[in-house]
Amino acid sequence: MKPFKILLFLLSVLVILFIVSLFFPEQGIHINERLSLQFISPDEILKPDTFEYADISSIISQSIAIHDSMPSGDPVFSNEEGILLDTIRADEDSLRIKVHRIEFPGGDSTLLYPIFRQLRKVKSTGELIRIMHYGDSQIEGDRMTSFIRYKLQGRFGGSGIGLQPLVSLYGYQISLKHASSENWLRYTAFGNADTTLGHSHYGALGCFARFTPHSADSLSPDTVIQEAWIELTGSGRTWSGRAAFHQCRIFFGNNPEPLLYKMYVDDTLVDADFLAVTDGLEIKEWHFNQSPAKLKFSFYGEVSPDFYAIALDDEQGVAVDNIPMRGSAGLVFTKIEQDMLKKMFDVLNVKMFILQFGGNVVPYMVDNYSYYEKWFTGQLKALKALCPDIPIVVIGVSDMSTKEKDRFITYPNLENIRDALKSASFSAGCAYWDMFEAMGGRNSMPSWVYAQPPLATSDFVHFNERGARVIAEMFYNALIYEYEAYLKNLK
Structure with missing residues (x-):
């Protein structure tokens, strides 16, 4: 083929493509949830692409582990590479320029004074007080919560990883290795709840x-003794010995007959007895002078x-406590x-209470989130x-990205959901921490994904x-900022 004909052919192709670009829908042609056809527009050809992901360099550099009046013998937290993170004392002046404030x-801000009063006196009273961190899959496996726990226990005392389901819901936990027999059945108030239960006694973990199926007739003459077990072992990944515990409590109910249990500490049988008959809430507890490295319970009975x-x-x-509820939008407590x-x-x-929800609403796009x-x-x-006297802090939704052509952008409805959460928090008299803005705002999630080393998943x-x-540290800094301001007001 002659060069002139080749040139003519190429020009014809370019003209055809240009004409297609003039009429091709700007948002592409949607095939299904996972596939759409896109075509470059004339503006994209003629104008330079100025799109940029959010710059989070200052956020990361300012997010430093704060040495806030911790005991001098407590090691400073280090990252996986063993690099010691910079430290400063957490006081109001030093935090002011680094903290994304709680609203x-x-x-x-006196809304938080009840918990601050408790924290201030907890060492002198010898009391055990509790903060419950509820959330969606963003906190699964003790992510976020574990760092908040480490810092609060380091400053105010305490150890142990708190409440756990007897059987792991998701099979992954930073702070604990959790094994169990295969005959356990799990029931949740969130996700695909079992509508045949006939009751809603799910407890504080939802x-x-x-280890036997739920039945309206829980006692059957043909039942046989069933055995089930759980085994809890420290993961070795909890900072500064904070996994150590000196009391263990099991919360149970709906028990129609005495249930034999055996408890093993580090493979040694140390207790065997019966769990009480009850149709309400009962608690069985044990105390240890030395924290067990491994704890195992075996249960034997006809009915669980x-x-x-x-x-x-x-x-x-x-x-x-770390209480993840995968798939939940936080609408579980009234259930x-x-x-x-x-x-x-x-x-x-x-x-x-710390409530961290909203991410599971993002994929469902509507014009208005007043509902x-x-x-x-x-x-x-x-x-x-x-x-009524317990403060609630709502942690808002993080940035989340959807793919548009060859780049990732913030879901167009995300800020509306953020605003709905904030408005709900204020209407109910609760505090609000804007995680979306704290991490960099619009189009910041790709910056966390592409950071070196990465800070978010693909x-x-x-x-x-x-x-x-990092984000847990930012929240902790915001909380401690308010605590330091509270202390200053006492003077």
Whole structure:
């Protein structure tokens, strides 16, 4: 073929492509949820692409581990490479330029004073107080919570990793190795709840476990003795010995007949007895002079009780629970029987709630999220009705990305969901921490994914362990900023 004809052919192709670009839909042609056809537009050809991901360099450089009046013998936290992180004392002046502040309805930071009063006196009273961190999959595996726990226990005392389901829901936990027999059944108030239960006694974790199926007729003449077991071992990844615990409590209920248990500490049988018959909430507890390296329970019975939780705590100080609810939008608390829930909160001596939800609403795009604001407000008010003097801090949704052509952008509805959460928080008299803005705002998640080393996973939704630690540190700094301001006001 002659060069002229080749040139003519190429020019014809370019003209055809240009004409196609003039009429091709700007948003592409949607095939299905995973596939759409895109075509370059004339503007993209003629104008330079000025799109940039958010610059988070200053956020990361300012996010430093704060040495906030910790005992001098407590090692400073280091990262996986053993690089010691910079430290400063956490006082109001040093934090001011680094902290993305917690927001309050009407600017009233005294909302947090009840928990601050508890923290200030906890060492002198010898009391065990509890902070419960509820959230969606962003906190699974003790991500975020573990760092908040480490810092609070380091400053105010305490150890142990707090409440756990008897059977791991997700099979991964930074702070604990959790094994169990295969005959356990799990029931949750969130996700695909079992509508045949006939009750809503899920407890403070919103779930319970059994080793025999639930039945309206729990006692059958043909039943045989069933055995089930759980084994808990330290992961070795909890900072500065904070996994050590000196008391263990099992929360159970709906137990129609005495249930034999055996408890093994470091493979030695140390206790065998029966769990009491009850149709309400019961607690069995043990105390240890030395924290067990491994704890195993075996259960034997014809009918299983409902096991709500196991608590691994110190005798005093601060306990911080990690309570992930995969797939939940935070609309679960009113689905749990309220009298039992209140009793469990009271027994656990809960002094603060942290609620971190919203991410599971993002994929469902609508023009208005007033429905979610209303529903979430209802959940907050339900918690406050149960525990009227306990402050609640809502951590808002993080940035989340969807792919547009060859780049990742913030979901177009995300800020509307953020605003709905904030408005709900203020309407219910709760504090709000804007994680979306704290991490850099619009189009910041790709910057966390592409950071070196990465701070988020390739789904452009979830932080990895390193990133979860960074964002948890930012929240902790914001909380301690308010605490330091509270102390200053006392003078």
